[in-house]
Amino acid sequence: MKEQGTGNTTFQHPFRFPKNADGPFYTTGQPSKGSAQSAAQWCGNCLWCGAPEAEAPELFAAFDETYTDTYFVRQPQTPEELARAIMAAKVCCVSAVRYGGMDRNIISAMGNNPELCDYIIGPDQSLKCTVGSDGKLLAFARSIVDEENYIKQLRNHREK
């Protein structure tokens, strides 16, 4: 799939929630058994609290009493919308709002973080895919995330 306007490709995450609008920003979900083809039978990984929707209400589906999954109804079109989409990814506590594109500026703005990005910029400046075909982080990406979390824990511990 082509990323809108850039000519770059967008990673097709195996757990991309099917209702997301085509494009690099998306949310993840889980199909119920044997129902991978039916969007109605998927359950989004990000549900209910509304934090991502509060950051970028124009980009996400509105909740109603029958449907509570978080997903993009359209991709960001302006720098302001892009900033809000990035914030929405940062506030999701289970990293279910992701960026699958290859725009280095966006990847940098998201912290070059494998927890949020399907590609990160490696030490040699090349783009590296962070996710395996099973939807799990690859070992190198997992170790970056673990190290970041360890540093955060240490910082929190020192601040107490």
Ligand code: SF4
């Ligand atoms: S931001 Fe966290 S708590 Fe809120 S809906 Fe998403 S996953 Fe749940």
